[in-house]
Amino acid sequence: MKEYRPWSRSVGAGWQEHLVDPFLEVADRCPDIHIGQVKEKFGRLCLYVSAPEWAMNLAQALEEVSKLYCEDCGRVQGWRKALDDDYAKVTTAPVRGWYRTLCQYCRAEEERSRSLEEQAQASEA
Numbered sequence: 501m502k503e504y505r506p507w508s509r510s511v512g513a514g515w516q517e518h519l520v521d522p523f524l525e526v527a528d529r530c531p532d533i534h535i536g537q538v539k540e541k542f543g544r545l546c547l548y549v550s551a552p553e554w555a556m557n558l559a560q561a562l563e564e565v566s567k568l569y570c571e572d573c574g575r576v577q578g579w580r581k582a583l584d585d586d587y588a589k590v591t592t593a594p595v596r597g598w599y600r601t602l603c604q605y606c607r608a609e610e611e612r613s614r615s616l617e618e619q620a621q622a623s624e625a
């Protein structure tokens with residue numbers, strides 16, 4: 501019995517899978533947890549929640565650890581997929597003016613696609 505959640509896909513897939521979905525599972529089992537909004541703000545996960553203290557603490561902890569998870573792919577700081585992979589470096593920094601929390605791979609991809617968008621806009625103008 502899920503309430504209507506228009507914001508339920510408002511953050512990147514990495515945060516959704518590792519941080520938001522687990523919280524929603526808890527919320528589905530506890531009628532005292534009301535989620536107003538889920539969003540990204542200055543590169544940090546924001547959960548707008550009205551809930552008992554323990555659930556508020558959980559939401560706060562998830563917001564805090566969001567800076568260690570790539571918002572797009574979910575790689576966590578210091579993790580590597582294979583032995584010869586680089587360790588994930590997750591940073592919160594602007595990409596063309598927008599704060600994002602991303603691993604080095606997604607950051608490079610985001611930089612590339614934003615610059616392609618800007619070039620396309622420039623050539624249309």
Ligand SMILES: [Zn+2]
Binds near residue numbers: 573574604606607
């Ligand atoms: Zn990533």
